[in-house]
Amino acid sequence: MSQDLKDALQNADPANIATINFGPTHPSTHGIFQNILKVDGEKIISSEQTVGYIHRAFEKLAERRPYNQITPITDRLNYCSSPINNIGWEMTVEKLIGVDIPKRVQYMRVIIMELARIADHLICNSVIGVDAGALTSFFYPFSEREKIYELYEELSGARLTTNVGRIGGFERDFNPLFHQKLKSFLKTFPKAFEEFDSMLARNRIFMDRTKGAGPISAERALSYSFSGPNLRAAGVDYDVRVMSPYSSYEDFDFIVPVGVNGDTYDRFMVRQEEIRQSLRIIEQAYNNLPEGDYKADLPDFYLPPKADVYNNMEALIYHFKIVMGETELPVGEVYHAVEGGNGELGYYLISDGGRTPYRLQFRRPCFIYYQAYPEMIKGMPISDAVLTLSSINVIAGELDA
């Protein structure tokens, strides 16, 4: 706490302290979060959060769903980057049943997950721009974002809640249109992205507005179990992709950008750089995409093609067993983490061998770091609190589970 703030708090006249309701439906909360702020003039003295406005009982729901039906629930965790959630969950189950995933599937997953990361960071960064007063920075990246949606559509048929992939691989291979669209995306996106970057990154107004807004030190961020871009902005280079590589991330050359001050500007810049790194990863993965099958040989979990189900006894039996949840599952406890859009997205799965998980807990990075918000905005003006909220990228679905 700065000396200025200490003086201000000590000298504050109780009659001047106002209570302000920031949320639940405030234009700049971008979601439903409530913060009750106590302010002395513009300065925030304290704040109290209420969350749970979109609590949908994911964990209870997961206890009633067979494993393949949990993938659509994970879509709705961090819905800005659904494919990462889907694939993270599939990898958790694959870890439980112990299966080797073909290299091609791993590379395909990397491509899709990095596309999702770009889509996620684009939303967050464009919204930071909006909250700083630059609406153009919302319209520019959104037309590019639509192209990522089109790529999802080629692979999964859906735009947002993709339900992409299956346990053991993908539902289908990249089709020719996907290849064509991905190639054109890789060609056109960097230019459009740099245009977006040049609007804000060195913009004097934007820099003055965001520098020093909502900072957090590395020590506090660690104590609060921060992860992802918010932690890296505070200067800690923890990235699940590097620390415990999954899906062949060790094959790719990329850097983990870090910030210095942990403020809004650093968070913005870290995300911008991560988008560039994601593009590098996609290019590496796409150029070295191995030949092979788009799914593992896993008849107990991977639905056979529909034509076989009608004509082939064995396929029919597997189909029946999978749909009815008759597959034998190992008993055990698995924790698998992926680097989601917001940080370490973990799945703690306890299987008792039944058709549904005995317990499935999602480690939701948003939920864990949002509790630091009052500490980050203490002593800030309200306008900085708005920027801080959008720059830590709190996604309601992930926050409230």
Place this chain on the structure above:
Amino acid sequence: MDKKNNQDYLAAIQAAFSADVLAHEETFGILNVEISTAKIHDVIAWLQQEPSLSVNYLTNIAGIHYPEAAGREFAVVYQLHSWKNNVRLRIKGYLPKEDLHIATITNLFAGANWMERETYDFFGIIFDGHPDLRRILNMDDMDYFPMRKEYVLEDATREDKDDRFFGRNNNEL
């Protein structure tokens, strides 16, 4: 410098808290250690302080309900991570349903605050010494702990879901 592995961690914990290590196993590369509930706070504090182990990161806290296990109905699982050695570690404590008290670790990790509140909200486990143990996700006036196995998932106010139409009760129709 050699990185420590799961066995080194287990040996260190057993050496320091021999009487309190009730069970241990390794599942899917992660060491699980069951510690007597009263000592969990001390063990985690020690793991955090011990320079060679340096467990610096609290990944998450999970509650689990085992309604059939008499005297061990509830479990609290702390997943910890040492970045120095890149070792993940699970500390477990079991609680009987009559006495759902366990010491808070909010004084060790600030991030434990909401994780413990969530566990309280879902399972009713009381973290002694927690600064603000209230419900977090559910409504304040909720009168049960929804993640316990005996409570139903479905919304009770729904009228359009007639069991007869789902083949669950064929007496009528």
Place this chain on the structure above:
Amino acid sequence: MGKIEDLETINGEGYQLTTLDKAIALARANSVWPLPFATSCCGIEFMATMGSAYDLSRFGMERMSFTPRQADLLIVAGTISKKLGPVLKTVYEQMAEPKWVLSVGACACSGGIFDTYSVLQGIDRIIPVDVYVPGCPPRPEQIIEGVMNIHELVKKESNRRRYSDEYKHLLGSYQIDIDNGQEK
């Protein structure tokens, strides 16, 4: 000024006759100010609808009204939990007449896949809904179609809707008093 095609009129050399009601309805339909009550996944699709590719401004809706007092259309996009229900109802009550409600997405319409203890099983349990847009989440095209259906309603409905017995009865069934818009 040329002839306004949308209106049913009597035309002649240099004049166009219609009723004031219809002219007002046309003006109103093309300047609906929406209040986006976007809570979750559908909110992101709503953002895409507002964005450059789908461009909701073509429908006279580029002005998002974040205050309920100056909004005509409440767009509820996303899951509404029981905890949030009272907030939504307050927002609805604060809107001035005339007002319409567009329910976007399976969750807002019926609870969707979240048939759970914490989720409100459709917002029509607490506020009246004019148009439902199904989908999880609906594509921007679907949201636009919902908006166009709202426009049709706005054009057709009487300017004096709020005084009709049916409307009073409808709001009464949600325990909302039409005269001051507050809960009874």
